[in-house]
Amino acid sequence: MKAWPALAILIIQGILFLAHWFVYFTWIAFWPSLAPAAGVDLRVVMLVLAFSFVVASLLSFRYSNFAVRFIYWLAAVWLGFLNFFFWTSLIVWLVWFALRLFHLAANPGAIRPLLASVFYAIASLAGIYGLFNARVIRIRRIAVQLPNLPASWRGRRAVFFSDLHLGPINGVRFCRRLVSMASGFRPDIVFLPGDLFDGTKGDLDHLLAPFQALAPPFGIFFSTGNHEEFTSPAHYIEAIRRAGIRVQANEQVLIDGLQIAGVLYHASTSPLRMKAAIDALRPSGSSFDRSQPGILLNHAPTRLPIVEQAGFSLQLSGHTHGGQFIPFTWITRSIFGPFTSGLHRFGTLQVYTSTGAGTWGPPMRVGSAPEIVLLTFE
Template sequence: MFGVILSTLVGLMHLYLWKRLVKDTTAKGTARRVGTVAFAFLALLVFVTLILGRSVPPSTARWFAWPGYIWFGMVIYLFLTTLVLEIPRLLLRGWVRRRPLEATATTDAAPPVDQPTKDEPAKPQVNQSRRLFLARATAVAAGAASTSLVGVGLGNALGPPDLLRVPVALRRLDPSLAGFRIAVVSDIHLGPVLGRSHTERIVRMINESEPDLVAVVGDLADGTVADLGRAAEPLADLAPREGSFFVTGNHEYFVEPEAWIREMDRLGVHPLRNERTTISRGGAAIDLAGVNDLAGRTSGDGPDFDRALDGRRGDRPVVLLAHQPVQVEDAARRGVDLQLSGHTHGGQLYPFHHFVPLAQPAVSGLARIEDTWLYVTRGAGFWGPPIRVGAPPDISLIELRPDAP
């Protein structure tokens, strides 16, 4: 159903843009035919990218995924900017019209072709040259704005993630664990666009931050282990003091979750499948728990908070790894101190930031849900267009502190 809705929207967006950017800006003839063929080809390229992006090996998919996803991003911003420009376009409609011709003094003669009769109201006549100028000016403005946004977004998405340091005060945290650091990375999205070098950079940045623990909170890859296992191999070089841990995201369930869980375990990034472990240092400890993603429910592998939190002690804090921020509702009811999540990409493409709260309790950053802290990373990769506008990628370093009495 998601695919049908997305395909319909993509088709309608291309049709609208063809009308505004091709039909309205050209006369019948060669230029319009060339523009029409180009739009049809680019629309087909987007459909091929969306449908086959995960169905063929990344080495093959990258040949159409790069141009297809970049054009998809352009379509999004061309559509939005053209819609915004409809407002001044409507306000200027009167500028492209002229007054009707005044009636002549001779009443017996037949009225000229462009002059209204006595019984017909005067109809304003369209100045075609002005209308064409307005359509072309609107198209140029939309193209310039969209190209600028996509260019900046490409630089954000393909550049190094921001390293964010986020202090979080937890009740029940032993003072000897003050400064305990958890590197949180999510939504790496290995695939036809992002490969091994992307993982190597993430691992290098995490290791340079010298964390005590690494949490990979889902959406590692968009493909099979056979196709993308080599791209994920650098994760074996993660070197935190207390270990690396992994929970599934919704994208793991699109392909082969069991295979990726086994692969992460082989690489030394320990899966927490509705499980809990204790991180001890000296006489102090933290309970670290992880739950499966909500998408696992369709295959009988969904989140089980009671199982994950069973047997925990009430005198030490609980940190929960859960891919989707919305899972904090169950976490808060069970007294979790801190939930670490991803999934939202921080909105990835402005203005979609404003729509994320319709499904999730937070877009990015630190939020308080009842007595539970929720931290949402913007993720280190991207899904779909290799573009991030208003939501640069990040790796977050959570620094735990005792809550002041």
């Protein structure tokens, strides 16, 4: 294993270990009965859980079978609950200190367990809600006006969905469900801006098989996301092409007067690489035509000044998941601002960032919702 991935795994594992220790410490402090009765057992359980997600992830990169998928699902679900339990532990301690500071805890022995029970019950309900909410896919209907749009494109529809994360949790049934929903709109074209796969091992052709039932007149277009580029993206790209999906790897195509381009995720990770990728775009040997509308598939809602300067009318992105669940919904918005989700303008450029159809890690959504976007060109 290379040094950087190994270091990243160690850092993640260290963070998870500390989070589990803090939750365990809080539980013992607020529910003292756990210490003598089940303290040792609880320590063992928490230790196993602390390593569960990293171990399950490593297994999923090497193996693809029911046992590994089930272990990964359990570990991912627990990781989601751990998130809520960790932040709840912080809140419980803050509330407890406030009660003691203002002398509001008349009977500490009775209040501590009650206080913890109320807050952890809320956290548990949030996790359960998140599990169900992540499976309810919303339909977003958006009308977009593109300058100089040919009359032949007016009224035509595109289906756009990102971040399926096909893998141990979101399998072929999930893909079939999305394709069925998309087919129901009878789209003229389909856009997939990245993270089609979770980056784990699996039968890629089997996972993509449902796309064979989706045959829009102008095709299906894909650009890579970070999860396709964790390792060499070649085998993902080959599988995607075998499924009849056109991969826009720093290239573009002209369809009936509408320019459609896509950049590799790696290209968007620095301004210099992004500019070089866009400068190299060539449809049929000619340079980008500013007099014609252009759509760019760029996995992350980044490098907007470069994209606008190049003359694109619309960028379609994903990546953010809308933060997926609290508190990352707030953290993500602090990073990407209004471009975390929805349709927004950056000068003359319109940017739609999808919250994505799938999930990564915990199969939960709290504060965000999965979506498929139906675009109507005007």
